[in-house]
Structures are given as structure tokens and as C-alpha cells.
Amino acid sequence: MTLNNVTSAILSLVVRDLILLLVLLAVVTLLAGTKKVAYAVLKRNFVGYFGNPTGYVFLCIFVFLTSVAAFWPYEFFNQNLATLDQLNYWFPLIMLVFIPAITMSIWAEEKRQGTDELLLTLPADDFDIVIGKYMAAASIFTASLLFSQLSTFVTLAILTEGAVDTGLIFTTYLGYWFVGLAMIAIGMIASFLTGNLTVGFILGALFNAPLAFASLADSISPNQKIAQWLAASGIARPFDDFGRGVISLSSVGYFLLVAGVALYASMVLIGRRHWTGGKDGNTMAWHYIARVLALVAITAGAVTLFRNKDVVRYDATEGKVSSLADATKSLIRNLDSDRPIVIDAFISSDVPELYARTRYELVNLLKEFRSEAAKQERTIKVNLYDNIELFSEEAALAAERFGIEPVERMVREKGSFQRKRLIMGAAFRSGLEKVTVPIFEYGIPVEYELVRSINTVAEGSRKRVGIVATDARLMGGTVMQMMSMQQVEKHPLIDELAKQYDVEEVDLSGPVAPGMYDALLAVQPSSLAPDQFGRLVDAVKAGVPVAIFEDPIPFVNAYVTPTGQPKQSPGSMFGGGGPQPKGDIRELWEALEIESPGRAAMQGMYSPDLVWQQYNPYPNLEMNINDLWVFVKDDAPGVKKGEALSDQHPITSKLREVLALYTGAVRATGSTTLKHTPLLKTGSMSGLISMDKVTRILQGQSTLEREIDSVSPGLTIAMAIEGESLSGSKALAEDEEKDDATAESDDAGDGKESAMAPVKAVYVADMDMMLPVFLQIRADPEQAAEMRFQFQNVTFLLNAIDWLTGETEFIEVRKHEPIFASLKMIDAVKEEASSEVRKKSKAFQDESDATVREAQEKMDAGLKSLREELEKLQKEGADGRISRAEIQAKVQEFQTRQEREQRMLDVKQTKTEREMQKNIREIQRVADQKVTAIQNQVKAAAVVLPCIPPLIVGVIVFASRRLRERENISKSRLK
Known part of the structure; x- marks a missing residue:
């Protein structure tokens, strides 16, 4: 499968290259038909370069340098991304060597051999000669670049197991090609200035150096604005788009304009024979200098305009890593x-x-x-x-x-x-x-x-989110646990919300009217006092957006009162206190036109059933969890795609997985006027279990498998509710009638009752899905690297709040996830090494524990007889048959031996622990060496193997040339 992926990736790149080559071939064909001399010059120089072994030596050097720059730096494996960032950094320096090697002979060689006069006497203008030479050099560079691209891409394709971003690599090399076009044109100027190859090489490097090193201007110019202008004028800034996989009008325009100006300067240099030496020679020289400078100024203006009005930008990466949502x-x-x-x-x-x-x-x-x-x-x-x-x-x-x-x-x-x-x-x-x-x-x-x-x-102002003060204590506080006051830290979700909203606590000591808050967050509202709970229900009916998290049994936070249990008073230091009145959750359900499966509980309360589901995508967790951990995922049995996390609602669209712990279920009532959208649903292997049975399970009196008696597939544990509620309008009308002393007729009141009040809420039958650990995993996935958790609980929570406040653009931004190509082959080696370390570490730990346990048992056995003898003496001493001094001596002997044995055990334990740590470090070292060895093998292969084909071809060309040279020479002369 991996080989097929690698092959597919290479074919995808080849197709893109063929399309580009067909376009270039069309240009060459057009040139051959319209500019025959230019085509003849192109063909002569191109064939001459690759007909000489020296050309293949330069090609080999170019491929070697690009491979070294791409794969040899430590940052390549440290970054663990299939990009060419390291090559991008070193490429300008490589080009300062390779481009002058191509351009130094473009005209200097003609002068040296005296063939320049022959070219200039051809029936063609100066443009034909210059463009022919330029296209020949560009063709040589293109062939070299294609070879480098193929070798680099094959290495990346193998490292990523075929998941390499073809668009990114193609676009990066397209950028290299444009850089080469500009630098070749500049290098040609150097070649037209001299007839010496060495001088041509040096001048070509010097002329291109300012563009290559312009990005370092801040280190030589104290003026920040000048430094920024100089940096922007070099090749680094326009190439940066290509290096990130973006094809932009400003970048393409920059390189083409620079190449155009340089080619015009070359035409001026080759055409100077027409006006140098005459009476107007100096005037014409200044005239052409002014022309070139004017073109440079125009080019600078055009580049600045394109950069500031970069209307055409295309992200060619397959993972869309350089796109905005x-x-x-x-x-x-x-x-x-x-x-x-x-x-x-x-x-x-x-x-x-x-x-x-x-x-x-x-x-x-x-x-x-x-x-x-x-x-x-x-x-x-x-x-x-x-x-x-x-x-x-x-x-x-x-x-x-x-x-x-x-x-x-x-x-x-x-x-x-x-x-x-x-x-x-x-x-x-x-x-x-x-x-x-x-x-x-x-x-x-x-x-x-x-x-x-x-x-x-x-914006300058933020929307307001009110945190309802409940037993959950999201804003922090103190709670009574184990007859002592304990501090509850502020929930990290509050800090997360505070980055976007003005967050404040709401104690519901007074009514909450629409407009006071853009949304309320109520966690375990059933723990509120009846008057506070009533105000929350009134706020929901009045149209205040509310996110509600009501948990039948808060699994982690034991200080939070479950839905169906009475709320206990904090008590006192003398153990007082008793049940306190709390809200009836069914009133809130009635306002939202929902219900939760369950049964009546003590003191007239209602206890929702809990949801179970037989599905666990993390086998490593099997020993620590049960089926009351509900993994909401499309991969669950009996779930259709986009059903477990509804793709019909913006809150859950494109989410992959959410975990709920000991959650309840929720459903719309039979006669509802509101729109209810299930957000989180279970699969086919799920059902409900009563709180009484769960209590027995948690107390170890039964098991979940024994208590399950029926299956209820497709249970909803979270729901979005919106629409217009008649019950809400009635409540509003009643409040207005109480406050409006001028209301005189029943007809007016009836008119208010007929109006519809908006309702917007998110109801979640679980509060454990917002545990701080989910925010910790989100910020630092490495802390659970072995499990590879994919929980998106935090995203779900933030999406819910944003949907309620109308900040839906943030939901869309969260959904935009760029896909990065990582070095899967190296990852697999690392994972294999880590797995081996974990496996052997566990074996060493078990061995260490067994050794310590054996030593402990041996010590206990050695002390057992002495302990029995001591107990016997103590019994005889109680009868007066043994003196107190004798008993005390035996006690002293027992304590001395016990201390000696304990010291020996401690030494044994310390030695065993030290030996275990030494063994673990050794296997970790071996594992690291294995990873490093693979990386070194990749480096060596990536650098050496691409150099072999051009060397072989170069040897063949050299051999064939030597054979042709010796064909018509007699054997006697060969001796």
C-alpha cells in the first residue's frame, strides 16, 4: 500500500511537470517557427553543454548541494515536516555558484574562441542572439532543476509513505525556476562584459549577490525603513510565496520584470558595437544608461504596486497550509x-x-x-x-x-x-x-x-457571557468536603472564554432580561435555589441564549449535586446541616420542550437514567474505563457518517470525536413548537441504565454487564434548541402586565399572549465533558501521546457559546484545519522504538516489583518465628511466669532484627530501583541510536544516490566522445 502511495505521488508530480514542459515546449516551438536564428543558438548551446562531460559534473554538483541543503541539517528531522524549508534557506547560495557556472560561457566563450563575430554576422538582430542564449541557459537550468526535483521528491515521498504535499513541492521548485530565470538574465550581463571565463563567473556571482543577500539588510543598515526596503527588493521576499506553496501575481511579476530588465541590458551591451567609437558614442552610452535606469525604476514601481495590490493568489498546496478560512x-x-x-x-x-x-x-x-x-x-x-x-x-x-x-x-x-x-x-x-x-x-x-x-x-468592545453561579463553581470558590473547606480553582474554560468575551459571574439574585448578556452558561442549574432557578427558567423563556450542562451524576466533581439527589447544606464543624431546597429541573425541560428518560426520585425529585455504549476506540484504556464512558464518533457501531456529531448544525459540523462521562439522554417532547437538533448521538450498541443500578455498580455490588437489560440505539446526549415558544410569550406577557399599571383591558393581554418569544439554547446532559483535563490535552497533546486522543470537547464547548452569541465566524475558523505532511517513516521508527521502550520498561518494573516483593516476604518469614516467640513470652509474662526484664530483652532483640531486616530491604529496593533505571536508560539509548541510524541512512541515501545517474551519463558521454575522436586515427598514431 505504501509503495502504491509513493508511486501515485510521483506520478502526480510528473503530470504537473509534463504540463509545464508542454507549455515551455510550445514557447520553444513558437520561437523555432518565428526566430530561426534564436532557435539555432538555443539548440547549439544546449546540446553543447550536455554533450560535454563537464555539464554533467556541474549537474552532479548541483544535485549534491541541493540534497545536502534539504536533508542534512538537523532541523529537517527536528521539524518533522515534509517541506523544503532548509533548502529554501540555502538555495540562494547554491544559485550563486551554479548560475554563474552556466552563464559565464554564454558570451565570454564566444569571445575567447572568436566565434562572436560569426554570430553577429548572422541574418538576425541582437534580440535573436540574446534570447537564444538566454533560453539555452534557461533550458540547461530547467533540466538540472527537474533532476533535482525528482530526486528530492522521491526521498520525501518515501519518508512520508506517499503522503507528501505534491503541490507544495511543485510550487517550491517553480519558485526556484523563476529565481533561476532572473539570476540567469543578470549573469548574462557579466558574460557580455568580459571575454574571460573566470572573470565572467566572478562577475556573475557579484551581480547576483545583492539580490541573494538583500534579506540580510537589517544587519548592515541602522535605518529600519531602508533595511525593510532593501530586504523587500531581494529575491527572498517574492520567493517566500512559492516556498509556502502560493503562486502570486506579485512574485511572478517580480522575477519576470527583473529578467526583462537584465535581458534589455544584455541587448544594450551586445549592441554597443553599433555606436561605440563614433562621434556620438558617449551620448548614446548615457542614453542607454538612462533607458536601463528608467526600466529599473519602472520595475521597482511595478513590483511595489503588485505587492500592495496582490489580487491574484493561489494556494497550490494539497493540505491548504497557506490559506485563510x-x-x-x-x-x-x-x-x-x-x-x-x-x-x-x-x-x-x-x-x-x-x-x-x-x-x-x-x-x-x-x-x-x-x-x-x-x-x-x-x-x-x-x-x-x-x-x-x-x-x-x-x-x-x-x-x-x-x-x-x-x-x-x-x-x-x-x-x-x-x-x-x-x-x-x-x-x-x-x-x-x-x-x-x-x-x-x-x-x-x-x-x-x-x-x-x-x-x-x-471591535473595541466584546460581547458579554454570564456564568451562572451554581454548585459547579466555574469561577472558583470554596466547598465543604470531608468536614473541611477546600478551595476550587477557577475553571480554565473561563480563561479561554475571557480571550474573546467579557465574562462575569451571575448570581441570579434578580431577573435577567434579554440584552443584559449575549449568552448565559449554566452548569448543573438544578443545584440552584428555587427562586434562582425560576429566574433562569424565565430568562430562557424570555429569549436569553443559554448553554445548559445538566449532569445526572457529576463523575469527577463530587461536590456538585446530581440531578436526582437532594442538595445538602454545607454543614458546620459540629456536623449539622441537612437537605436544602433546589430547583426542579423539569420546569426547565418544559420551557425547552424536552425530556430526559428516567424515573421519580426521593423528595419529589426526578432522576434521569444514564447512557451506556459498547464502543471504545482506545484499547489501551480498557482496564480503566467502562461502557459509561460514551465516545461520540462516526466510527461507533451503527452510526451513519455525519450522524454521531451532526453535520447539519454548525456547532458539530466537521467535528470528529467528543467524550462524555456518565451522561444522561435528552429528547424532544411529543408536542413541541421548537426546533430541536440532536448534536451528539450514540450508536446502535447503546442504551439506558437507572441511577440505582449505577450506584450498585460503583459500589462494587454488581457489574454493568449484569445490569444491562435492553438496548436503545441512537440516544441523544446534546441538543440545540431554537425557535419561538408560546409558553415563553405567556411568561413575558404576565411580567409585563404586572409591571404595566396602565394595562386596562384583557384584550391587550391576550394580544401579548399570542406573540411568540424566541428561544435559543444548547442542552447537554453531561458536565464532565468540560473537565479541565480536556483543555490540558488540547493545549498539550503530548501528555497523552501514547493514547493519541482525538477529543474535541473544547471545540464543541466553544462552538456552542459562539453559536449562542452569534459569533459563528469563529466556528468556521476552527473548522479550517490545514493538513501537514509529516515524515511518517521516521514517526513509525520512533513509535516502534518507544513501544519497545515501554514494553521493556514494564518488564523491568515487574521484575523489580517481584524482587522487592520476594525480599519483603523473606523478611516477614524471618521475623515471623521471632514475633510468635515474643507473643508467647508476653502471654507468659502476663501470668507472672516470665520476668519483665526478659520480655524487654526479647522485644529489644525483635526491634533490632526488624530494623536490620528493614535496612537490608531498603538497600535491596534501592539497588533494584537503580538497576531498573539503568536498564531503562540503556534501552532508551539503544532506541535513540536506532532512530538516529535511520536518519543518517536517509541522509546518506538522499545525498549520494541522486549523484550516481548524472555521473554515469557523464562517463558514457565522455567515453563516446573519446571513441568518436579516435575513429579516423590510425593505430600507429594512437601508439
Whole structure:
């Protein structure tokens, strides 16, 4: 299967190359038909280059250098992405060697051999000669580039097991080709200036050096604006789009205009024979110099215009890693053009492998934000401080001005765990508004963080979300547990919401009217006092958007009262307290026109049944979970695609997996006027179980398999509710009638009752799906790397709040997930090595535990007889038959021996632990060596193998030339 994928990827690249070659062939055919001399020059130079073994030597050197630059740096494997970032960095230097090697002989060789006069006497104009020479050099470079591309792509295809992003690699090499076109044209100027090959090579490198090194202008120019202008004038800025998989009008225009100006300068140089030496020679020289300078100025203006009005941009990557979501583009389009936004992003040079993908995505998106803003005529200034050192001035600026400090992360690199400090944050400013993201955690969508921050500073005001104060204590507080007060930390979800909304606690001491809050978040509302609960129900009926999480049994937070159980008072230090009144959840269900399967409970309350499902996508969890852990996923038995997580609603569309723990079920009532959309549903192997049975199971009195008696497929555990409610309008009418002393007729009241009140809510029959651990896994997936969890609980929660507040563009941004091609072959080797380490580590741990247990048993056996003897003496001492001194001596002997045996056991345990750790380190070292060996083999193969074919062809060409030279020579002369 892997071989088929690799073959398919290579064929896909070949098809793209063939299309490009057909276009170029059409151009050459047109040239052959209209400019016969130019075609003859092209053919002569192209065949002459590859008819000489020297050409294959240069080709071999070019392929060798590109392969070394692409795969040899440590950053390639550390980044673990199938990109050509390392080659992009070194490519300008490679071109400074290879391009002059091609162009130095274009005209200098003609002068040296005296064939320039023959060319100039052909029945053709100067344009024919120049364009023929140029296209010959471009053809030579194209052939070399295709060979390098194929060898590089095959290596990446093997490393990614065929999942390489063909569009990205093709576009990157297309960028190399455009760079070559521009540099060849400039190198031709050097060749037309001299008749010496060495001088032509040196001048070609010198003329191209300013464009290649312009990106380093900030290190030589103290003026920031001048440095930025110089950097933008080099090849790095326009090539950057190609290197990220984007074909843009500004980049293509830059290279074509530079090549056009250079070719015109070459025509001036070859045509100077017509006017040098005459009486108007100096005048004509200044005239042509002015022409060239005017063309340079026009080119600079055109490049600036294209860059600022880059209306044509196409992301050719298959994973769309350099694209913005449509919602993001819409947000940029709607920004106030009179309110500029400044983004200052700081990224350190040394980024751990875990953050490499985040860094890649962050840099890509920031550049796309800049381009999209220019296209939409919106002002977003991006100051990207990339590859900065932790002690640099940029790092000091980030800390002092924006509070972006280096953070420490424990990572495993080069065979050892180490703490690494990195900077990867950004500050967003607009007017007096400011938002800072101190660190882009690698598990959180980068585009979402950027869009949310931009929107916050652009709007200047935020929507309000009220957190209803319930037993869940999302805002933090204290609870009584085990006869002591314990502190509850603020839920991390609140901090997440606070990045986008104004979040405040609502105690429901008074009514909540529409408009006071854009949405309410009520977790376990049944724990509210009756008057508070009634105000929440009234708010729902009045049309206040509400997210409700009501759990039949909060599995983790034991201090939260389950739905069907009485609420206990906090009690006192003397053990007082008793049941407190609480709201009846059925009143809220009635307002939402829903119900939850269950049965009556004590004190007139109602206890919902719990949902079970026989499906576990994580076999490693089998020993720690049961079927009351409900994995909501399309892969569950009996689930159709887009049904478990509804693709019919924006909250769950394109989500993959959500985990609910000990959840209830919910369904619409038979006579509903509202629209109920199931968001999360179980599969066919699911059903309901009563709370009484669950209690017995949790107490160890029974098992889930024994208690299950029926199957209820397709249960809904979360639902979106919207529409117009007649019951809500009646409640509003009654409130208005009480407050309106001027209401005099019943007809007016009836008119109010007939009006329909809006209802918008999300009801989830579980609160454990918002546990802090899900936010931790989202921010740091590596902490559960062995399990490879795919939970999207946090995304579901945020989507629900955004849908209620109307911030649906953020939902669309979260759905936009670029696909990165990783080095799967290396990942497989690492995973195999890690699996072997885990397996052997467990074996060593078991062996260590067995050794310690055996020593413990031996010690207990040795002390058993002494303990029995001591107990016997104590009994005899009680009868007065044994003296107290004798008993005390025996006790002392027992204690001394027990301490000695315990010391021996401790020494044994310490030694065993030390030996175990030594063995684990050894197998970890072996595993790391295995990974490093594979990486070194890949490097060697990627560098050496591509050089063999051109060398073989070069040897064949050399041999054939020698044979042809010796054909008509007599044997006597050969001796």
C-alpha cells in the first residue's frame, strides 16, 4: 500500500511537470517557427553543454548541494515536516555558484574562441542572439532543476509513505525556476562584459549577490525603513510565496520584470558595437544608461504596486497550509480601514520539535494576513521577528513592551529530556485596545487564536457571557468536603472564554432580561435555589441564549449535586446541616420542550437514567474505563457518517470525536413548537441504565454487564434548541402586565399572549465533558501521546457559546484545519522504538516489583518465628511466669532484627530501583541510536544516490566522445 502511495505521488508530480514542459515546449516551438536564428543558438548551446562531460559534473554538483541543503541539517528531522524549508534557506547560495557556472560561457566563450563575430554576422538582430542564449541557459537550468526535483521528491515521498504535499513541492521548485530565470538574465550581463571565463563567473556571482543577500539588510543598515526596503527588493521576499506553496501575481511579476530588465541590458551591451567609437558614442552610452535606469525604476514601481495590490493568489498546496478560512477573509474584509491593526510576533530561532508545526503554521498565516489585508485594502501591519535569539534586542522588546517572555518546556531531543526555552507569542494593537498571546501552544488552532485576537482589538468592545453561579463553581470558590473547606480553582474554560468575551459571574439574585448578556452558561442549574432557578427558567423563556450542562451524576466533581439527589447544606464543624431546597429541573425541560428518560426520585425529585455504549476506540484504556464512558464518533457501531456529531448544525459540523462521562439522554417532547437538533448521538450498541443500578455498580455490588437489560440505539446526549415558544410569550406577557399599571383591558393581554418569544439554547446532559483535563490535552497533546486522543470537547464547548452569541465566524475558523505532511517513516521508527521502550520498561518494573516483593516476604518469614516467640513470652509474662526484664530483652532483640531486616530491604529496593533505571536508560539509548541510524541512512541515501545517474551519463558521454575522436586515427598514431 505504501509503495502504491509513493508511486501515485510521483506520478502526480510528473503530470504537473509534463504540463509545464508542454507549455515551455510550445514557447520553444513558437520561437523555432518565428526566430530561426534564436532557435539555432538555443539548440547549439544546449546540446553543447550536455554533450560535454563537464555539464554533467556541474549537474552532479548541483544535485549534491541541493540534497545536502534539504536533508542534512538537523532541523529537517527536528521539524518533522515534509517541506523544503532548509533548502529554501540555502538555495540562494547554491544559485550563486551554479548560475554563474552556466552563464559565464554564454558570451565570454564566444569571445575567447572568436566565434562572436560569426554570430553577429548572422541574418538576425541582437534580440535573436540574446534570447537564444538566454533560453539555452534557461533550458540547461530547467533540466538540472527537474533532476533535482525528482530526486528530492522521491526521498520525501518515501519518508512520508506517499503522503507528501505534491503541490507544495511543485510550487517550491517553480519558485526556484523563476529565481533561476532572473539570476540567469543578470549573469548574462557579466558574460557580455568580459571575454574571460573566470572573470565572467566572478562577475556573475557579484551581480547576483545583492539580490541573494538583500534579506540580510537589517544587519548592515541602522535605518529600519531602508533595511525593510532593501530586504523587500531581494529575491527572498517574492520567493517566500512559492516556498509556502502560493503562486502570486506579485512574485511572478517580480522575477519576470527583473529578467526583462537584465535581458534589455544584455541587448544594450551586445549592441554597443553599433555606436561605440563614433562621434556620438558617449551620448548614446548615457542614453542607454538612462533607458536601463528608467526600466529599473519602472520595475521597482511595478513590483511595489503588485505587492500592495496582490489580487491574484493561489494556494497550490494539497493540505491548504497557506490559506485563510473564508470566515477569516470575511473578517478582514469587514475591518474598519481607518483603524489600523498592528501585529508584533516574536519567534525564537531554536524551537522544539513539538512546536515546529505550530511555528510553521504561525509564520504562514501571519504572511497571509498581511497579503489578504493588502488585497482587501485593509491596514494590518505585521512585524514578524523570526529566528530571534533569547538574548537579542527583539527578545528584550517582546518582554518589556508586550510581556512576551521566554517559556520553558520539557522536551525530549537528541536522546535526552531537557528543558528548552522558547519564544512564540504575539501582541495585537489597535488604538487603545491591546491583546497579547504569550505563547501559541501547539495543540490550539493557530488561525483561531489570530482571528480571535484581531477581532477583539478591532471591535473595541466584546460581547458579554454570564456564568451562572451554581454548585459547579466555574469561577472558583470554596466547598465543604470531608468536614473541611477546600478551595476550587477557577475553571480554565473561563480563561479561554475571557480571550474573546467579557465574562462575569451571575448570581441570579434578580431577573435577567434579554440584552443584559449575549449568552448565559449554566452548569448543573438544578443545584440552584428555587427562586434562582425560576429566574433562569424565565430568562430562557424570555429569549436569553443559554448553554445548559445538566449532569445526572457529576463523575469527577463530587461536590456538585446530581440531578436526582437532594442538595445538602454545607454543614458546620459540629456536623449539622441537612437537605436544602433546589430547583426542579423539569420546569426547565418544559420551557425547552424536552425530556430526559428516567424515573421519580426521593423528595419529589426526578432522576434521569444514564447512557451506556459498547464502543471504545482506545484499547489501551480498557482496564480503566467502562461502557459509561460514551465516545461520540462516526466510527461507533451503527452510526451513519455525519450522524454521531451532526453535520447539519454548525456547532458539530466537521467535528470528529467528543467524550462524555456518565451522561444522561435528552429528547424532544411529543408536542413541541421548537426546533430541536440532536448534536451528539450514540450508536446502535447503546442504551439506558437507572441511577440505582449505577450506584450498585460503583459500589462494587454488581457489574454493568449484569445490569444491562435492553438496548436503545441512537440516544441523544446534546441538543440545540431554537425557535419561538408560546409558553415563553405567556411568561413575558404576565411580567409585563404586572409591571404595566396602565394595562386596562384583557384584550391587550391576550394580544401579548399570542406573540411568540424566541428561544435559543444548547442542552447537554453531561458536565464532565468540560473537565479541565480536556483543555490540558488540547493545549498539550503530548501528555497523552501514547493514547493519541482525538477529543474535541473544547471545540464543541466553544462552538456552542459562539453559536449562542452569534459569533459563528469563529466556528468556521476552527473548522479550517490545514493538513501537514509529516515524515511518517521516521514517526513509525520512533513509535516502534518507544513501544519497545515501554514494553521493556514494564518488564523491568515487574521484575523489580517481584524482587522487592520476594525480599519483603523473606523478611516477614524471618521475623515471623521471632514475633510468635515474643507473643508467647508476653502471654507468659502476663501470668507472672516470665520476668519483665526478659520480655524487654526479647522485644529489644525483635526491634533490632526488624530494623536490620528493614535496612537490608531498603538497600535491596534501592539497588533494584537503580538497576531498573539503568536498564531503562540503556534501552532508551539503544532506541535513540536506532532512530538516529535511520536518519543518517536517509541522509546518506538522499545525498549520494541522486549523484550516481548524472555521473554515469557523464562517463558514457565522455567515453563516446573519446571513441568518436579516435575513429579516423590510425593505430600507429594512437601508439
